[in-house]
Amino acid sequence: MTAGTGLTIAVPRGALFADTLDLLDLLEIDTSELRSGDRRLLFSGPALAQRGIDGIVTMRPSDVPTYVEHGAADLGVTGKDVLLEQTEREVYELLDLGYGRCRMIVAARRGDDALAESLRRLGSVRIATKYPGIATRHFADTGRQAEVVEVKGSVELAPLTGLVDGIVDLTATGRTLVENDLEEREQIEVCTARLIANPVAHKLKAQAIDALMARIRGRP
Amino acid sequence: MIHPTPPGTRDVLPDEMRELRALAAVLRRAFEGAGFGEVRTPALEYEDVLRRGDERAGPPGFRLFDSEGHVLALRSDMTIPIARVVAARYSDAEPPFRLCYFAHAFRAVERGRGQAAEFLQGGIELVGPPAPIGDAEVVSLVLEALDEAGLRRHRIGLGDASLYPSLLERLEVPEEDRAPLLERLGRRDLVGLEERVDRLDLGGEARELLVTLPTLRGGPEVLERLSGSLAPAVENLRACYELLSERGVAERVILDLGLVLELGYYTGAVFELYDPAVGFTLGSGGRYDDLLGRFGRPLPACGMALHIERVHVARTAEERLR
Numbered sequence: 001m002t003a004g005t006g007l008t009i010a011v012p013r014g015a016l017f018a019d020t021l022d023l024l025d026l027l028e029i030d031t032s033e034l035r036s037g038d039r040r041l042l043f044s045g046p047a048l049a050q051r052g053i054d055g056i057v058t059m060r061p062s063d064v065p066t067y068v069e070h071g072a073a074d075l076g077v078t079g080k081d082v083l084l085e086q087t088e089r090e091v092y093e094l095l096d097l098g099y100g101r102c103r104m105i106v107a108a109r110r111g112d113d114a115l116a117e118s119l120r121r122l123g124s125v126r127i128a129t130k131y132p133g134i135a136t137r138h139f140a141d142t143g144r145q146a147e148v149v150e151v152k153g154s155v156e157l158a159p160l161t162g163l164v165d166g167i168v169d170l171t172a173t174g175r176t177l178v179e180n181d182l183e184e185r186e187q188i189e190v191c192t193a194r195l196i197a198n199p200v201a202h203k204l205k206a207q208a209i210d211a212l213m214a215r216i217r218g219r220p
Numbered sequence: 221m222i223h224p225t226p227p228g229t230r231d232v233l234p235d236e237m238r239e240l241r242a243l244a245a246v247l248r249r250a251f252e253g254a255g256f257g258e259v260r261t262p263a264l265e266y267e268d269v270l271r272r273g274d275e276r277a278g279p280p281g282f283r284l285f286d287s288e289g290h291v292l293a294l295r296s297d298m299t300i301p302i303a304r305v306v307a308a309r310y311s312d313a314e315p316p317f318r319l320c321y322f323a324h325a326f327r328a329v330e331r332g333r334g335q336a337a338e339f340l341q342g343g344i345e346l347v348g349p350p351a352p353i354g355d356a357e358v359v360s361l362v363l364e365a366l367d368e369a370g371l372r373r374h375r376i377g378l379g380d381a382s383l384y385p386s387l388l389e390r391l392e393v394p395e396e397d398r399a400p401l402l403e404r405l406g407r408r409d410l411v412g413l414e415e416r417v418d419r420l421d422l423g424g425e426a427r428e429l430l431v432t433l434p435t436l437r438g439g440p441e442v443l444e445r446l447s448g449s450l451a452p453a454v455e456n457l458r459a460c461y462e463l464l465s466e467r468g469v470a471e472r473v474i475l476d477l478g479l480v481l482e483l484g485y486y487t488g489a490v491f492e493l494y495d496p497a498v499g500f501t502l503g504s505g506g507r508y509d510d511l512l513g514r515f516g517r518p519l520p521a522c523g524m525a526l527h528i529e530r531v532h533v534a535r536t537a538e539e540r541l542r
Contacts, residue, residue: 003496003537070334071499088330090500092408194411200494200501203377203474206437 001071001201006054007208010068010076012061015172016193019099020077026219027212029053052208065089065196074201075209080191081170085133092202095195095213104134106186107177108166109159115185118165119144125165128158135168138188156180228329228337240340243369243532244322247342250365251320256344259319261301263326267293272514273300276484281328281337294326297483299508299523302345307515315348315519322528336529343505343525350520351456351507355489356463358505358522362493363469366502366526370535374495374502375472377437378460379479381486381506383453387433391426405434406480434478442475453488460489485511491524497537502530 002008011020011034021031030047033040034056044055057073062085064078069089076091081104083093106127108115118125124145129135132150139146149164156176158164170191171177177184195216197209225231232240248258267283270293280293295301298321306317322342329335344361346354359376366374384405388398397420404413410431417430429446436442440461446454457475464470474494481490481504488507495502505524512519 001496001499069499087407088333090408093411096411198499199408200496200499203437203476203492204375204494204496206474210435 001198004054006052008055008073010064010073011058016100071198076196085131092197097193100193102172104188105184107182110183114165128164129168227331246369247365256318256320264292267291274484303511307517317347320344340528341525342528345523347521352460354522355460360467377474377476377492379476379490380453381490437476495534497534
């Protein structure tokens with residue numbers, strides 16, 4: 001946890017950024033500087049301190065559990081997809097914030113049956129994903145052998161070029177899938193934004209954290 | 221060319237070594253002064269022996285074969301080796317046994333997570349005295365030792381490993397639903413816990429209890445939140461807290477009804493140490509009344525281990541404040 005008496009909160013940039021700032025506004029935490037669009041990553045000041053916030057740090061969602069686990073932030077907001085991929089992180093998952101809803105799915109090329117065909121004739125499927133942990137666990141849990149290929153960029157390309165039979169990826173609207181001639185085959189999990197906490201901060205800053213949670217639960 | 225060391229291991233050079241030695245010396249003096257004699261056990265043990273202590277644990281982080289094909293493992297903590305020592309070497313002696321240790325333990329780590337695969341533990345084991353008197357002796361001695369080591373802001377979380385399981389039993393939660401609930405609690409996944417509790421279709425009060433109990437932490441007022449019928453676990457916590465008040469360390473104690481630890485051998489009180497300067501716990505421990513029986517000498521016991529390198533970080537931060 002952070003050494004100050006107030007809370008330090010890790011806020012994810014990207015898809016969850018706008019909704020997270022709206023949530024902070026509802027809690028009467030000043031977000032005007034975060035919204036100003038400058039390139040600073042760390043925000044603090046009297047307006048935040050007045051609300052019991054020592055600082056707000058912004059980062060990509062997949063880094064939030066790292067900062068929170070090590071106590072560089074007391075609380076953080078990140079997607080359930082990130083937490084499912086980083087299951088070994090020692091953080092408290094305190095609250096389902098409800099926004100940022102999307103789904104972790106298995107998708108394959110429309111019109112052919114490469115997934116079933118590979119399983120039947122070759123004994124295993126090849127899956128491309130940015131979420132190797134989730135993909136490996138899903139196929140193991142459903143009793144299928146899978147060779148998981150980790151890619152960093154656009155996963156949709158992998159089945160189109162014949163690199164793999166299918167993909168495991170996060171989808172909100174499904175539009176990217178359609179545009180790339182892919183279709184959903186299985187849903188693995190529905191993912192929303194979560195509030196997480198450092199275990200030491202959860203004990204030593206219990207009052208501040210519980211008060212914040214009560215206000216989040218009671219929001220309109 | 222730089223020759224690497226395995227992930228999670230590191231070299232210690234003289235400046236740090238002097239400070240670690242000095243810190244361990246202060247703690248050792250405190251432990252020895254309270255009658256806890258230091259022991260040393262082998263870093264390598266037979267895997268079967270370690271497994272006997274905690275059959276629910278995963279495989280040890282490091283295993284190897286000796287020249288005769290026996291599977292050896294590097295110890296992942298000192299509690300199980302000391303349980304073995306007490307059963308084997310003090311089989312006829314009259315308890316209590318008070319032992320302390322300063323030794324390296326080993327756990328598997330993932331690359332790039334900044335965790336230690338080899339870490340220095342210092343701790344105490346108290347064999348014989350039952351709860352709550354034994355628990356209070358262990359907790360207060362560790363708190364005093366940390367005072368002497370120069371920490372000023374450390375706190376200890378005090379919970380009970382049997383609390384949630386006995387609550388599930390009292391509420392007559394079906395057997396097959398208990399493990400998934402405990403697993404989510406153990407992972408600190410309070411969202412998943414609530415989802416799973418909602419599937420049970422319990423009455424409002426029972427549901428509320430199962431969902432809020434893990435979030436109850438603070439002073440003795442948290443015990444008031446539970447009705448009197450709840451299990452000896454609460455009574456034991458209350459009794460332990462009273463003993464700690466008498467010993468004058470109550471202001472360092474956070475009663476934590478949701479506290480659960482990874483290790484499977486805890487049967488009663490569990491402890492976790494915190495300091496505001498460190499994001500991870502400084503140490504942990506608890507009561508393990510069934511463990512020695514598995515080695516043939518059934519005796520109640522309780523202990524706590526400090527992560528010396530993290531205590532060192534906390535102390536360094538403390539010095540900067542002065």
